[in-house]
Amino acid sequence: MKFPLRGTLLEIEEGAQLQPKFDERGLIPCVTQDASTLEVLMVGVMNAEALGLTLATREAHYWSRSRQELWRKGEQSGLVQHVEHVLIDDDQDCVLLRVRIEGGASCHVGYRSCFFREVARLGPGPDFALNFLEKEKVFDPSKVYQTGQDGTPLVKSRTPSS
Protein backbone atom coordinates (compact mmCIF):
# COMPACT_ATOMS: atom_id res chain seq x y z
CA MET A 1 0.00 0.00 0.00
CA LYS A 2 1.18 3.50 -0.82
CA PHE A 3 0.76 6.13 1.86
CA PRO A 4 0.66 9.90 1.23
CA LEU A 5 3.91 11.83 1.24
CA ARG A 6 4.74 13.64 4.47
CA GLY A 7 3.63 17.27 4.59
CA THR A 8 4.55 20.12 6.91
CA LEU A 9 5.07 19.60 10.63
CA LEU A 10 1.66 21.17 11.25
CA GLU A 11 -0.04 18.80 8.78
CA ILE A 12 1.69 15.79 10.31
CA GLU A 13 1.06 16.72 13.92
CA GLU A 14 -2.34 18.36 13.79
CA GLY A 15 -3.80 17.20 10.48
CA ALA A 16 -6.36 14.56 9.55
CA GLN A 17 -4.32 12.75 6.87
CA LEU A 18 -2.46 9.54 7.60
CA GLN A 19 1.20 10.26 6.71
CA PRO A 20 3.19 7.54 8.46
CA LYS A 21 6.95 7.84 8.68
CA PHE A 22 8.94 4.72 7.85
CA ASP A 23 12.57 4.85 8.94
CA GLU A 24 15.64 4.27 6.78
CA ARG A 25 14.91 0.54 6.89
CA GLY A 26 11.31 1.14 5.78
CA LEU A 27 9.94 0.28 9.22
CA ILE A 28 7.65 1.93 11.76
CA PRO A 29 7.40 0.70 15.39
CA CYS A 30 4.06 -0.63 16.58
CA VAL A 31 2.81 -0.98 20.16
CA THR A 32 0.00 -3.51 20.60
CA GLN A 33 -2.48 -3.31 23.49
CA ASP A 34 -5.32 -5.56 24.56
CA ALA A 35 -8.42 -3.62 23.52
CA SER A 36 -10.32 -4.53 26.69
CA THR A 37 -7.70 -4.25 29.43
CA LEU A 38 -5.27 -1.85 27.66
CA GLU A 39 -2.43 -4.08 28.82
CA VAL A 40 0.54 -3.70 26.46
CA LEU A 41 1.02 -7.08 24.83
CA MET A 42 4.01 -6.56 22.55
CA VAL A 43 6.05 -4.06 20.57
CA GLY A 44 6.92 -4.91 17.00
CA VAL A 45 7.66 -3.18 13.72
CA MET A 46 5.74 -2.87 10.47
CA ASN A 47 6.74 -2.05 6.93
CA ALA A 48 4.28 -0.31 4.60
CA GLU A 49 2.88 -3.64 3.42
CA ALA A 50 2.25 -4.86 6.99
CA LEU A 51 0.54 -1.59 7.96
CA GLY A 52 -1.55 -1.65 4.79
CA LEU A 53 -2.60 -5.28 5.37
CA THR A 54 -3.40 -4.55 9.03
CA LEU A 55 -5.65 -1.67 7.99
CA ALA A 56 -7.27 -3.63 5.16
CA THR A 57 -7.82 -7.00 6.88
CA ARG A 58 -8.15 -5.86 10.54
CA GLU A 59 -5.73 -8.62 11.51
CA ALA A 60 -2.35 -7.53 12.88
CA HIS A 61 0.56 -7.93 10.47
CA TYR A 62 4.16 -7.10 11.35
CA TRP A 63 7.57 -7.25 9.75
CA SER A 64 9.68 -10.00 11.27
CA ARG A 65 13.22 -8.70 11.59
CA SER A 66 14.62 -12.10 12.53
CA ARG A 67 13.03 -13.84 9.55
CA GLN A 68 13.10 -10.77 7.30
CA GLU A 69 9.59 -11.40 6.09
CA LEU A 70 6.02 -10.25 6.41
CA TRP A 71 4.45 -11.84 9.47
CA ARG A 72 0.75 -12.30 10.05
CA LYS A 73 0.55 -12.65 13.83
CA GLY A 74 -0.87 -16.07 14.71
CA GLU A 75 0.08 -17.62 11.36
CA GLN A 76 1.94 -20.41 13.14
CA SER A 77 0.66 -20.19 16.72
CA GLY A 78 -3.00 -19.43 16.11
CA LEU A 79 -2.64 -16.42 18.42
CA VAL A 80 -4.29 -14.10 15.91
CA GLN A 81 -4.79 -10.43 16.81
CA HIS A 82 -8.11 -8.94 15.66
CA VAL A 83 -7.63 -5.19 15.32
CA GLU A 84 -10.29 -2.97 16.88
CA HIS A 85 -8.46 0.36 16.74
CA VAL A 86 -5.40 1.74 14.95
CA LEU A 87 -3.93 4.93 16.44
CA ILE A 88 -0.95 7.00 15.36
CA ASP A 89 1.18 9.36 17.41
CA ASP A 90 1.78 13.09 17.04
CA ASP A 91 4.65 12.96 14.55
CA GLN A 92 3.24 9.82 12.91
CA ASP A 93 6.31 7.70 13.47
CA CYS A 94 4.69 5.14 15.77
CA VAL A 95 1.54 3.00 15.42
CA LEU A 96 -0.65 1.76 18.29
CA LEU A 97 -2.98 -1.21 17.82
CA ARG A 98 -5.79 -2.14 20.18
CA VAL A 99 -6.57 -5.79 19.55
CA ARG A 100 -8.65 -8.71 20.67
CA ILE A 101 -6.42 -11.76 20.97
CA GLU A 102 -7.30 -15.31 20.05
CA GLY A 103 -5.90 -17.99 22.36
CA GLY A 104 -5.55 -15.70 25.38
CA ALA A 105 -1.88 -14.96 24.81
CA SER A 106 0.45 -12.94 22.67
CA CYS A 107 3.99 -13.76 23.77
CA HIS A 108 5.99 -16.58 22.17
CA VAL A 109 7.41 -17.51 25.60
CA GLY A 110 3.90 -18.59 26.60
CA TYR A 111 2.73 -15.61 28.64
CA ARG A 112 -0.22 -13.34 27.92
CA SER A 113 1.96 -10.26 27.46
CA CYS A 114 5.60 -10.00 26.43
CA PHE A 115 5.95 -7.65 29.41
CA PHE A 116 5.56 -10.35 32.06
CA ARG A 117 8.42 -9.13 34.28
CA GLU A 118 8.84 -6.02 36.38
CA VAL A 119 12.18 -4.48 37.34
CA ALA A 120 12.45 -4.46 41.15
CA ARG A 121 15.06 -2.65 43.15
CA LEU A 122 17.17 -4.74 45.52
CA GLY A 123 17.96 -2.51 48.47
CA PRO A 124 19.25 1.07 48.25
CA GLY A 125 22.02 0.32 45.73
CA PRO A 126 21.97 0.05 41.94
CA ASP A 127 21.03 -3.63 41.90
CA PHE A 128 17.84 -4.80 40.28
CA ALA A 129 16.05 -8.09 39.73
CA LEU A 130 13.04 -9.10 37.67
CA ASN A 131 9.80 -10.15 39.34
CA PHE A 132 7.36 -12.26 37.36
CA LEU A 133 3.98 -10.51 37.06
CA GLU A 134 2.39 -13.52 35.38
CA LYS A 135 2.73 -16.59 37.56
CA GLU A 136 1.74 -19.17 34.98
CA LYS A 137 2.15 -19.50 31.25
CA VAL A 138 -1.02 -19.47 29.19
CA PHE A 139 0.36 -22.08 26.79
CA ASP A 140 3.34 -24.37 26.40
CA PRO A 141 5.48 -22.99 23.57
CA SER A 142 6.93 -26.44 22.82
CA LYS A 143 3.46 -27.63 21.87
CA VAL A 144 2.67 -24.58 19.76
CA TYR A 145 5.92 -23.88 17.95
CA GLN A 146 8.57 -26.02 16.35
CA THR A 147 11.41 -26.07 18.87
CA GLY A 148 15.12 -26.67 18.74
CA GLN A 149 16.93 -29.42 20.68
CA ASP A 150 17.27 -27.18 23.73
CA GLY A 151 13.54 -26.60 23.86
CA THR A 152 13.73 -22.96 22.78
CA PRO A 153 11.64 -21.90 19.82
CA LEU A 154 13.33 -21.95 16.45
CA VAL A 155 14.00 -18.63 14.76
CA LYS A 156 10.90 -19.27 12.67
CA SER A 157 8.68 -18.73 15.69
CA ARG A 158 10.46 -15.77 17.27
CA THR A 159 8.72 -12.46 17.75
CA PRO A 160 9.69 -9.62 15.42
CA SER A 161 11.32 -7.77 18.31
CA SER A 162 13.90 -10.49 18.75
Added chain:
Amino acid sequence: MKFPLRGTLLEIEEGAQLQPKFDERGLIPCVTQDASTLEVLMVGVMNAEALGLTLATREAHYWSRSRQELWRKGEQSGLVQHVEHVLIDDDQDCVLLRVRIEGGASCHVGYRSCFFREVARLGPGPDFALNFLEKEKVFDPSKVYQTGQDGTPLVKSRTPSS
Protein backbone atom coordinates in the same frame (compact mmCIF):
# COMPACT_ATOMS: atom_id res chain seq x y z
CA MET B 1 24.81 2.87 34.95
CA LYS B 2 26.32 -0.42 33.86
CA PHE B 3 23.93 -3.25 33.22
CA PRO B 4 24.87 -6.96 33.24
CA LEU B 5 26.09 -8.55 30.02
CA ARG B 6 23.48 -10.47 28.08
CA GLY B 7 23.38 -14.22 28.81
CA THR B 8 21.78 -17.12 26.98
CA LEU B 9 18.39 -16.81 25.32
CA LEU B 10 16.87 -18.76 28.21
CA GLU B 11 18.42 -16.41 30.80
CA ILE B 12 17.24 -13.36 28.89
CA GLU B 13 13.71 -14.60 28.24
CA GLU B 14 12.93 -16.56 31.37
CA GLY B 15 15.46 -15.34 33.91
CA ALA B 16 15.27 -12.89 36.81
CA GLN B 17 18.26 -10.71 35.89
CA LEU B 18 17.84 -7.39 34.13
CA GLN B 19 19.91 -7.66 30.92
CA PRO B 20 18.62 -4.88 28.67
CA LYS B 21 19.64 -4.82 25.02
CA PHE B 22 20.73 -1.47 23.65
CA ASP B 23 20.87 -1.31 19.86
CA GLU B 24 23.82 -0.27 17.70
CA ARG B 25 23.10 3.36 18.62
CA GLY B 26 23.08 2.47 22.33
CA LEU B 27 19.30 2.94 22.58
CA ILE B 28 16.35 0.89 23.80
CA PRO B 29 12.73 1.83 22.94
CA CYS B 30 10.42 2.72 25.81
CA VAL B 31 6.61 2.69 25.85
CA THR B 32 5.04 4.87 28.55
CA GLN B 33 1.55 4.21 29.92
CA ASP B 34 -0.58 6.09 32.41
CA ALA B 35 -0.39 3.92 35.55
CA SER B 36 -4.08 4.41 36.37
CA THR B 37 -5.80 4.19 33.01
CA LEU B 38 -3.11 2.19 31.11
CA GLU B 39 -3.53 4.61 28.22
CA VAL B 40 -0.34 4.70 26.15
CA LEU B 41 1.02 8.23 26.46
CA MET B 42 4.16 8.17 24.34
CA VAL B 43 6.93 6.05 22.89
CA GLY B 44 10.51 7.23 23.28
CA VAL B 45 14.00 5.83 23.52
CA MET B 46 16.49 5.54 26.36
CA ASN B 47 20.23 5.10 26.51
CA ALA B 48 21.82 3.29 29.45
CA GLU B 49 22.14 6.55 31.40
CA ALA B 50 18.46 7.42 30.92
CA LEU B 51 17.33 3.94 31.98
CA GLY B 52 19.65 4.04 34.98
CA LEU B 53 18.40 7.47 36.05
CA THR B 54 14.78 6.41 35.57
CA LEU B 55 15.34 3.40 37.82
CA ALA B 56 17.30 5.39 40.41
CA THR B 57 15.16 8.54 40.61
CA ARG B 58 11.71 7.13 39.66
CA GLU B 59 11.29 10.04 37.25
CA ALA B 60 11.18 9.19 33.54
CA HIS B 61 14.34 10.05 31.61
CA TYR B 62 14.71 9.53 27.87
CA TRP B 63 17.30 10.15 25.19
CA SER B 64 16.24 12.99 22.90
CA ARG B 65 17.20 12.03 19.35
CA SER B 66 16.39 15.48 17.98
CA ARG B 67 18.54 17.25 20.57
CA GLN B 68 21.00 14.38 21.00
CA GLU B 69 20.97 14.74 24.76
CA LEU B 70 19.64 13.21 27.94
CA TRP B 71 16.09 14.39 28.54
CA ARG B 72 14.34 14.43 31.89
CA LYS B 73 10.68 14.50 30.87
CA GLY B 74 9.06 17.69 32.17
CA GLU B 75 12.35 19.56 32.47
CA GLN B 76 11.00 22.40 30.34
CA SER B 77 7.24 21.79 30.38
CA GLY B 78 6.73 20.71 33.97
CA LEU B 79 4.96 17.58 32.65
CA VAL B 80 7.05 15.30 34.87
CA GLN B 81 6.40 11.54 34.78
CA HIS B 82 6.58 9.80 38.16
CA VAL B 83 7.44 6.16 37.56
CA GLU B 84 5.35 3.58 39.39
CA HIS B 85 6.39 0.46 37.48
CA VAL B 86 9.19 -0.47 35.07
CA LEU B 87 8.58 -3.59 32.97
CA ILE B 88 10.75 -5.26 30.37
CA ASP B 89 9.72 -7.53 27.52
CA ASP B 90 10.65 -11.15 26.81
CA ASP B 91 13.88 -10.55 24.93
CA GLN B 92 14.67 -7.47 27.01
CA ASP B 93 14.91 -5.08 24.08
CA CYS B 94 11.97 -2.86 25.06
CA VAL B 95 11.07 -1.06 28.30
CA LEU B 96 7.55 -0.26 29.50
CA LEU B 97 6.94 2.48 32.08
CA ARG B 98 3.74 2.96 34.03
CA VAL B 99 3.72 6.55 35.23
CA ARG B 100 1.71 9.16 37.04
CA ILE B 101 1.84 12.40 35.06
CA GLU B 102 2.06 15.90 36.44
CA GLY B 103 0.05 18.54 34.59
CA GLY B 104 -2.44 16.07 33.10
CA ALA B 105 -0.68 15.76 29.76
CA SER B 106 2.28 14.13 28.12
CA CYS B 107 2.28 15.22 24.48
CA HIS B 108 4.13 18.35 23.32
CA VAL B 109 1.24 19.16 20.93
CA GLY B 110 -0.92 19.79 24.00
CA TYR B 111 -2.90 16.57 24.23
CA ARG B 112 -2.92 14.09 27.08
CA SER B 113 -1.49 11.28 24.96
CA CYS B 114 0.67 11.46 21.84
CA PHE B 115 -1.81 8.95 20.37
CA PHE B 116 -4.69 11.40 20.08
CA ARG B 117 -5.77 10.33 16.57
CA GLU B 118 -7.30 7.13 15.25
CA VAL B 119 -7.00 5.86 11.69
CA ALA B 120 -10.49 5.59 10.20
CA ARG B 121 -11.37 3.92 6.93
CA LEU B 122 -13.15 6.04 4.34
CA GLY B 123 -15.44 3.70 2.45
CA PRO B 124 -14.46 0.27 1.07
CA GLY B 125 -11.30 1.46 -0.69
CA PRO B 126 -7.77 2.03 0.60
CA ASP B 127 -8.40 5.57 1.79
CA PHE B 128 -7.98 6.54 5.41
CA ALA B 129 -8.37 9.66 7.52
CA LEU B 130 -7.49 10.51 11.10
CA ASN B 131 -10.20 11.11 13.68
CA PHE B 132 -9.31 13.08 16.78
CA LEU B 133 -9.93 11.03 19.94
CA GLU B 134 -9.16 13.99 22.21
CA LYS B 135 -11.40 16.91 21.38
CA GLU B 136 -9.56 19.56 23.36
CA LYS B 137 -5.95 20.19 24.21
CA VAL B 138 -5.01 19.99 27.87
CA PHE B 139 -2.58 22.89 27.53
CA ASP B 140 -1.50 25.51 25.02
CA PRO B 141 1.99 24.56 23.80
CA SER B 142 2.79 28.18 22.93
CA LYS B 143 2.48 29.07 26.59
CA VAL B 144 4.53 26.13 27.79
CA TYR B 145 7.31 25.89 25.24
CA GLN B 146 9.43 28.41 23.40
CA THR B 147 7.91 28.57 19.93
CA GLY B 148 9.10 29.58 16.49
CA GLN B 149 7.55 32.34 14.38
CA ASP B 150 5.00 29.94 12.89
CA GLY B 151 3.79 28.92 16.33
CA THR B 152 5.25 25.41 16.21
CA PRO B 153 7.50 24.38 19.07
CA LEU B 154 11.20 24.85 18.55
CA VAL B 155 13.35 21.75 18.23
CA LYS B 156 14.30 22.21 21.88
CA SER B 157 10.83 21.21 22.98
CA ARG B 158 10.18 18.34 20.57
CA THR B 159 9.53 14.84 21.81
CA PRO B 160 12.34 12.33 21.49
CA SER B 161 10.42 10.39 18.86
CA SER B 162 10.51 13.29 16.45
